[in-house]
Amino acid sequence: MSTDAMGAHAAVCPAARLLPQGSVRDTGAVLAGARAVVAEARGDRQRRAEVGEVLLHVLTHGHDARPRVAEAITVLTPEQVPAARALLAGYLADRNVDPNALRGDPWWDENPPEHERLYTLVALTLLDRSYLGAAEDAYRAVGAHTAAGTATAYALLGPEHESEAVARLSSVIADEPAGSVVGAVRALLTLGLDADAADAVRACMTRGVVLAGLVRPLNTASPRVLPDLIEAELRALMETPGWHLAERGKDDPDTASEVLSCGAEYGERVAAALWQLVESDVREPEYRWRAAVRLGLLSPAERERAVGFLEAAGVVDPEAPRGMVGTPALAEGEWVEVQGAVAAAWRRIELQLAERFPQFAVHLGGPATPAEIAACEAELGFGLPPAFVASCLIHRSVGFGGWVTRMCPHDDIRQLPENRDGQVMMNDGWTSDTPDDEIRQDRGGRQGWVPLVGDTGTECDVLDLEPAAAGRYGQIVNLDHGCPNGVQSPGWLELLERFADDLEADRYVLDQDSDLTLR
Template sequence: MTALESSCPAAVLLPEGAVANTAAVLAAARGLHAGDPRRPAVGQLLDHLLDHDDDTRAQVCRALLELAPDQRETAAVRLRGYLADPGSDPAVRDDVMLRERPEGYEPLPTLIALAVLDPTQIPAAVARYRQCRPRHQNACARSYALLGPAQRSEVIEAQQAIAATGDRWEATGAIRVLLALGPDTHREARETADRALARGLALEALARPLTALDPGFVPDAVAIALASLALAPQDLLARRGEEAPRDVPSLVLEAGPEHRPALRRALLDLVEDEERAAVLRWRAAARLALLGRAEQEAAEEWLRRAGVDDPQAAPPRTVPDEAQSARIRARVAAAWARIEAGTQDSEARFGAPAAPERIAEVERTLGLTLPVDFAASLAVHGGVVPAEDRGDGEESEDEESRGYLHWNLDELLYTYGRLGEIWSSEEPDDEIRRDWGWRPGWLPLASVPDGSLIVLDLDPGPLGTHGQIVFADHGCPSHVIAPSWLAVLESAAEEQ
């Protein structure tokens, strides 16, 4: 809160609200009856609000004409002064970026506000508006519409054009501008939204909460939000495990209990859509918990009966018996013997064996059981140092093709503890899980120069294999390099 806001006389009107909410202050001022003892101070209050910021100056000037017309010339003189000397404008002084880069000052908001008070300035405001970049035009569109019917029509047509050709964010912004013009543009806003949806644009929520919109438009906003959810559930549906999500289902439910049936139908449509990725269908089922635990459980049971595997369920794992384990260990030892025999200067490349106690300690720390082949490999070499880490100037080998290079156990644990990138994918679950976040079953083994990772996957997708080796392209696991660590070693041994 700025110094202006902390001493703002508007606090008299909004003792429990945010003084920075100019729209609420203006609404409260307009709501004062003629006999209210606070009414005489409205002119002073509006005069003060002119200095809060320049974005709302036109709205303040419109209220000043209605509630305190005798203040008109005083306010106009002040705005002319700010235009002549931007450095004297409190809105400029309070803006850190403008203090550092005064050449970025845009006088349009103040010029429009002056034109509201002084109609002779309208031609200058119109000319400046039309010369401005689209970003400035959109920021000032609501104020510009106050200049008259022609300017209002210009804003409406411009926003409709933006929504007709722009991306989802531009279309959402255009619809918000239309809604800000008042209830008489609700029809244009809904028609514009429907055309954007027909183009396949999933619109961002028009407000958070939706009840911040005019009550008459809330049902339309709910319909737009649910239609957008159907188009892009990967963006508008909370991921499982996300804390306190503010996704479309939560916003729709918050808009009122009358929207529960529409929300239920929208989520069930996602659950039952066979063309959707399994991860999205299970997300939709999880969000039915908003309507009741029984709703969620029924949807999840329906998915199981339909044969849709839960992407978060632990995949079945076949644990080799002792005889199979012994054969795997023997193959690992043989592969390492061939690699060592075919590699020069092996002592500089290969780390010392990891003790069984150390391997068991790492498993307890991770809460994971390492595959037999990788544990056996660690017992031969607890780390494989890439060439560029040796400090002798030799070039690194390609780590994706020579996948037996990996950090030692301390480095593995350190890197594992630091990972936590958030990412999502629209791809269906196959060999690799495609939900959200860095999964606990992904153990990073090494990095390549661009920051991508080689990963031991202990939480594979339905078509994957426990212990498969995955390439994580900049933190997003993208494809399987090898079905197992043993396969990596034996492939490296054959190249020797």
């Protein structure tokens, strides 16, 4: 690449000078570009100096990039070694000047991640061997997860250190939790230790560890490890289909397409796995239908046969148009009674909060219109429980400045369909809870579970519009990682009245974290 071309590609990041195209965050591509420019430049000191300046900048791209970049500096532009050493030594001495340090939160300031220091120490050692002892001590002191993630960097220090890293990876694979194990197997693959990686994949399957996505594209994997990777991929497909089957209507690569790309000889195994999902009566209908659609990768006839099977078995297609699921019918007099009870509960709650906890922030939205409620129901495909409707006609949203024990806030009524769709998408179909008569009698998420508040992480309270036979329409259920924790309240009115009762009985205290907790 000419000097002019290098300058033309320098958009925002200097690393763009080394790339005719592609992401400047792809360290491998940037280093390949640097090697190509230096090889072309030969005796051109100016162009080599430009490459050195760019590599110094790339040291700021991330902790994990530093060891490889430092190694490249020693080979391609050794005159930059003193500047690179001074830069990294400064970061090591004061992480506040490190542009990649996690901070802005007191927890990170007091507990800096282990990998930050280790990656920087390895890079410094590649530039200056006097740091070797510190790098060795740091690697031997880190936990299993960090040891797996940094093993390929540590192996750059030499053959003995690679052997040490491999021994540590073997220990992680044998004894540690799944999260660390996946990183350890990936490290063996990155190091090119195919036989060790194949043994590790088999050991993980024996332990029941789910492995998938270790090599992408899958057909680029070494033939020595490919059969074991395919076996692991297909097991992962069966265990967690929500993560490994493409959504319908999207042409995204998934486990089925990745395995099929490795050769026609794997077609029967993919078909068997997908048919097992289609025929499973304990799987969420959505995943059974996804599996049926993906059988189309094998042939249109296979897809039609699977669709016909599901239709004959009465498995409802969640994406098929359907009428709204109605709420239990109420006579006119009963509706008026519900409205009155909900209004009375809210008067009691608002009075008690104002009198007992005037400093506690309460955010009650204005009334929703009947048209907004109808629109929400249409998007959900379910009618809302009468008590919840009556409540939204008073307060369209309920929020507090802190946590309130035994009371649920809820987002604006217009947000609820989006909350539900997000919950369905996040649930991967695998749950560890036991089916019951009140909430559900199989596994997997529900279209009728409507999170009252979105973006709450792994735990949320949902309005249950699809209860099991012994449950009640509109009951409040707590979910943790998609698993029901039991019914929190039989309905919205009961929840409001319980909150009012607890307030009037002086059962709450405002604690030091500004949360309302029970005494």
